[in-house]
Every structure is written in structure tokens, then in C-alpha cells.
Amino acid sequence: xxxxxxxxxxxxxxxxxxxxxxxxxxxxxxxxxxxxxxxxxxxxxxxxxxxxxxxxxxxxxxxxxxxxxxxxxxxxxxxxxxxxxxxxxxxxxxxxxxxxxxxxxxxxxxxxxxxxxxxxxxxxxxxxxxxxxxxxxxxxxxxxxxxxxxxxxxxxxxxxxxxxxxxxxxxxxxxxxxxxxxxxxxxxxxxxxxxxxxxxxxxxxxxxxxxxxxxxxxxxxxxxxxxxxxxxxxxxxxxxxxxxxxxxxxxxxxxxxxxxxxxxxxxxxxxxxxxxxxxxxxxxxxxxxxxxxxxxxxxxxxxxxxxxxxxxxxxxxxxxxxxxxxxxxxxxxxxxxxxxxxxxxxxxxxxxxxxxxxxxxxxxxxxxxxxxxxxxxxxxxxxxxxxxxxxxxxxxxxxxxxxxxxxxxxxxxxxxxxxxxxxxxxx
Numbered sequence: 172x173x174x175x176x177x178x179x180x181x182x183x184x185x186x187x188x189x190x191x192x193x194x195x196x197x198x199x200x201x202x203x204x205x206x207x208x209x210x211x212x213x214x215x216x217x218x219x220x221x222x223x224x225x226x227x228x229x230x231x232x233x234x235x236x237x238x239x240x241x242x243x244x245x246x247x248x249x250x251x252x253x254x255x256x257x258x259x260x261x262x263x264x265x266x267x268x269x270x271x272x273x274x275x276x277x278x279x280x281x282x283x284x285x286x287x288x289x290x291x292x293x294x295x296x297x298x299x300x301x302x303x304x305x306x307x308x309x310x311x312x313x314x315x316x317x318x319x320x321x322x323x324x325x326x327x328x329x330x331x332x333x334x335x336x337x338x339x340x341x342x343x344x345x346x347x348x349x350x351x352x353x354x355x356x357x358x359x360x361x362x363x364x365x366x367x368x369x370x371x372x373x374x375x376x377x378x379x380x381x382x383x384x385x386x387x388x389x390x391x392x393x394x395x396x397x398x399x400x401x402x403x404x405x406x407x408x409x410x411x412x413x414x415x416x417x418x419x420x421x422x423x424x425x426x427x428x429x430x431x432x433x434x435x436x437x438x439x440x441x442x443x444x445x446x447x448x449x450x451x452x453x454x455x456x457x458x459x460x461x462x463x464x465x466x467x468x469x470x471x472x473x474x475x476x477x478x479x480x481x482x483x484x485x486x487x488x489x490x491x492x493x494x495x496x497x498x499x500x501x502x503x504x505x506x507x508x509x510x511x512x513x514x515x516x517x518x519x520x521x522x523x524x525x526x527x528x529x530x531x532x533x534x535x536x537x538x539x540x541x542x543x544x545x546x547x548x549x550x551x552x553x554x555x556x557x558x559x560x561x562x563x564x565x566x567x568x569x570x571x572x573x574x575x576x577x578x579x580x581x582x583x584x585x586x587x588x589x590x591x592x593x594x595x596x597x598x
Contacts, residue, residue, distance in 0.1 A: 172309065172327055173335040175289070179248065180219055180334060187276050187283035188245040196225045196238065197328045198268065199252035200260045202317020203291070204228040205399050207252075207328045209392035210321060210341065213530050216389065216458035217333045224332050230260040235267060244275035244287070251290045252325055254311055256297035259565070265301070291324045316553055318399045319538065337527045344531025352539045362539030365518065369540070370547060372448040372516055374418050382440070383426030386453040386472040389525055393452070394426030397537055403555050404541045410549040420548045422448075429453075429472060440479060441511050449515070451476045452533075454522040473519075482513020572598050 178184040182191035197207060208226040211218075218224070227235050249268050253261045269288065276283035285307050290298045293313040295305070309324035321329065322342060330338040352362045372378040381401075383394040405421035427435065429451065440447055453472045457465045483491075488509035492502050522529045545552030570577035571589050578586055592598075 172324060172330050172338070175309075176327070176330040176335050176338075179331055180222060184248070184286075186245050186247070186286050187279045190246050192248045193221060193246040194223045194225060194242050195248045195250060195328060195331050196227060196242070196268070197250045197252060198227050198261055198264045199250075199291075199325075200228040200258060201399065202320050203252035203254070203258075203261065203325055205392070205396045206318070206321030207326055209390075209396040210326070210329050210530065210534075211332045212392050213389045213525060214329070214333050214337065214341075214527060216525075217337055217527065219332070219334070222331065224328055226328075227264050228260065230263060232267075235264050239268070239271050244272050247272075247287060249288045250327055250331075251288065251298075251301075252292070252327075253290075254293050254313065254315075254317065254320075256290070256292045256294035256301070259562070269302070289327075291327055316555070318403055319553075321534070333527065340527035341531040344528035344533075345535040346531075347528070348532040348535035348539065352535075361536055363543055365536065365540040366543035366547065368516075368518060369422075369448070369544060372446075373420075373422050376446060376516070378422055378446045378448050378516075379419075380423040380425060380445075380447055382432075382447050382449045383424065384429040384432055384449055384451050384475075385426070386429040386451065386468060387458075387525060388428060389458050390452060391428055394424070397426070398424045400537060401541055403558065404552040405545050405548065405550060406557070407550045411551050412549070416548060416550065418548070420550060421544070426450075429475065430468065433471065433475065437475065440515060441482075444512075447515065449476070449479065449517040450520065451517055452520045452522075454525045454529075456524040458525060476517045476519050478511065478513075479515035479517055480513055482511035483509065485510050572596075574598075 175184070179192050179195070184192055186192060197204065199207075204226055211224050211226075225238055227238060229235075249265070249272075251261065251265045253265075256262065265288075269284065272283060272287050273280035284302045285304055288301075288303055289307045289309065290301070290303050291309045291311055292298050293311050295308055295310070298308050299305075309327055311320060311324045315323055315325075317325075320326075322345060326338055326341075329341065348362075352360060355361075357363050369381065372381070383397050385391070385393050401421055401424045407420055408416050410416055426432075439445065440449070451472060453469060455469075457468075485506060488506055489502065492505060492509065497505065520533070522533065541552055567577055568581075568585070568589070571581070572592060574593060578589070581589075
């Protein structure tokens with residue numbers, strides 16, 4: 172990874188025309204997309220100018236098509252990340268990208284492929300069939316689940332973005348949290364405390380959801396990363412012993428950049444009557460300092476968690492209206508709308524700065540929290556059998572959509588929807 176990323180970043184790795192690489196496209200889905208994409212965006216302040224990173228995961232051509240239109244095949248490198256090298260979305264996008272490159276390379280297509288494609292996989296034989304030589308393959312361990320894989324060769328886009336030294340600082344931050352988790356007493360152990368708080372909110376207070384609210388634009392993709400980490404790991408109703416759980420396990424995880432959320436859904440958090448535990452996350456220093464931005468951002472960050480916790484009583488609302496000079500005859504109508512129940516639980520996490528080391532600690536904090544909760548709930552956090560059902564059904568439905576049979580045994584609703592799509596679709 173170091174040798175390859177150094178070559179690409181320094182301009183020594185050349186495409187089929189002899190030009191340096193200017194764009195890197197990571198093709199993957201799930202853990203082969205969410206983790207690297209989140210980290211690359213989070214560490215945008217540390218990236219090398221002139222090398223742009225892109226991420227493609229969606230089977231919908233509306234993602235890959237416009238991106239290819241904006242790229243120059245002579246200066247584009249593709250990283251295909253798939254443990255099995257059979258993932259439908261990833262391989263369809265990879266084949267389309269290969270066709271695009273070969274069409275541009277013309278007679279040089281055979282020489283161009285290894286100059287513009289590398290793969291992260293444990294399926295070396297399948298990658299070879301795709302056309303990649305062994306020196307273009309970055310092995311990932313076959314025992315690593317996708318949502319835990321950004322620390323492995325799946326993190327190659329991170330090394331390309333911030334350099335291998337930056338990637339190793341990310342690893343060092345994760346290791347520091349690993350050691351804290353292993354050695355700290357439970358009453359001072361951050362992953363254990365976060366896990367217990369989450370279990371209290373879910374199983375004792377009855378919260379069905381949990382919101383992740385970063386007040387940091389660079390952490391835009393953290394909520395979607397944590398959705399997979401938490402819900403794919405612990406979204407289960409059966410324990411390790413094969414018996415139904417006696418309690419609800421993982422809540423629904425969702426979230427958004429906090430500043431944007433204030434103008435979207437915070438009204439419901441404050442006065443909607445739902446119990447929604449929140450994780451507020453920020454850094455004391457800004458990635459891109461501009462005058463008079465960080466202080467008001469942090470003021471909002473601190474104010475929202477305080478307001479959710481303590482709300483506003485009727486007496487406080489009345490005093491506020493009186494101070495504003497609201498006539499007595501209007502006060503009775505306004506008072507009910509000015510009262511905030513409060514008592515909404517939240518956790519506040521503040522980093523000194525969003526750098527590779529602190530980001531590694533933050534990610535590992537949530538990984539260990541998920542593990543602790545899985546142990547307490549009695550479930551295996553490292554399998555994901557529920558993910559497979561949709562894939563199996565999709566394999567059955569594809570021939571039917573193409574008019575190649577396969578309608579037998581399908582429910583009436585699905586058969587009717589397939590018929591409607593076949594009449595109007597471009598399959």
C-alpha cells in the first residue's frame with residue numbers, strides 16, 4: 172500500500188498515455204464504500220491537492236454515468252473493492268468502467284487495464300479473470316467483515332488521499348482506543364460507558380431510535396457509516412444460543428449534520444414527544460478556519476444538547492414573554508407553544524481536532540461500543556444473515572425482469588410489478 176500510494180501521489184504511476192493520475196474512483200459497496208468514503212471526507216483537510224477521490228457504490232447508472240462523463244480515462248485510476256469479487260453492484264460498475272477505459276484506450280486496451288485498475292479482494296483467482304495481474308491486487312483478510320474493514324487494504328483510498336503516513340496515524344489512533352478499551356476500568360472505559368448508556372436508553376427508557384449529529388461538515392458521512400456498523404452488527408432478534416432475545420436489541424440509527432438538522436428535524440426532537448437519544452460530535456478546532464465561523468458553530472452545538480436536556484418550564488416561558496412585552500391577553504395562547512419538556516438524553520463528544528489520530532480513536536470507540544452491546548444482548552455482532560435474503564430474491568427476479576422466465580412461485584404483487592416494469596422499462 173505504501174509503495175503504490177507513494178507512486179500515485181508523487182505522479183510516478185502513469186496511465187496508458189504516460190500522464191499522471193489525477194482522479195481515483197473507488198468502486199465498492201457497504202463496508203467497501205462507507206468506511207473509506209467517510210474517512211476520506213473526514214480528512215479532506217489533509218489531502219494532496221491535485222488528486223481527487225470519488226466513490227461509486229450504486230447500481231443505478233445515474234451515479235457512475237455522470238462521473239465517467241466528467242473524467243479523463245488517461246488520468247483515472249479505479250480501485251475495485253470486493254472481498255469475494257462477486258458483489259453484484261460492484262462488479263457491474265467495475266465492468267462498465269473497464270469497458271469505458273478500453274474504448275478510450277483502443278488498441279492499447281490490453282496494456283491500459285493494469286495501469287488504470289487495481290483491486291482489493293481475497294478472491295485472487297476471480298480478479299485474475301477480470302484481467303488484473305498479481306501485482307495489482309491488495310489482499311484483504313477473508314475473516315474481516317466489511318463494516319470493520321477500513322483498517323485493512325480496503326483503506327487503500329485513504330492512503331491515496333492522505334498518504335500512508337496519514338493512514339498509519341489513523342491506525343495508531345484506533346490502537347490507542349483499543350488499548351484503552353482493553354485496560355481501563357469499566358467506570359472509566361469509554362466504549363463500555365457508551366454501550367451501557369445506549370442499553371439504558373433502549374431497553375429501560377424505551378427509545379426506538381438514536382440520532383448521530385456531527386457539528387462538523389467533514390463528518391458528513393459518519394451517520395451512514397454508523398448505520399451499517401450498528402444496525403448490520405446488532406440488528407437481530409435471535410441470540411447466540413439460537414433463542415429469541417428477551418429484549419429489543421439495536422435501535423434505528425439515523426442522523427445528519429447538526430447545523431442542517433436544526434433547520435429540519437430538531438423541532439420534533441424538542442417538542443415532538445418522541446424520546447430520541449442523540450450523539451453530538453464536534454471538534455474544538457476547525458479544519459478550514461474562517462473568521463467568525465467556529466465560535467457560533469460551537470455555541471449552537473452546546474446550546475442544542477443543553478436545550479434538549481433542560482427544556483424550558485412554563486414559568487421560564489412566562490417570564491420571557493413578559494420581558495418581551497407580550498400583552499397579557501396574548502400570553503395564554505402563546506405559553507403552551509413556548510414550553511419545552513426537556514429530559515432528552517444526549518452524549519457530547521468533542522475532539523481537539525479532526526485529524527487522523529483522533530478520527531481513528533472515534534471510529535474504534537463506536538466499534539467497541541457495538542461489541543460490548545452485542546455481548547450484553549447475547550448476540551453475535553459479526554454475522555449478518557439478514558443481508559443475504561434480499562440478494563437471493565434479487566437473483567431470482569433478474570431473469571423474470573429480462574423475460575427469461577422465473578415467475579413461478581412469486582407472489583401476485585411481485586408478478587404484477589414485474590409485468591408493469593417490463594412494459595415500460597429498458598431492460
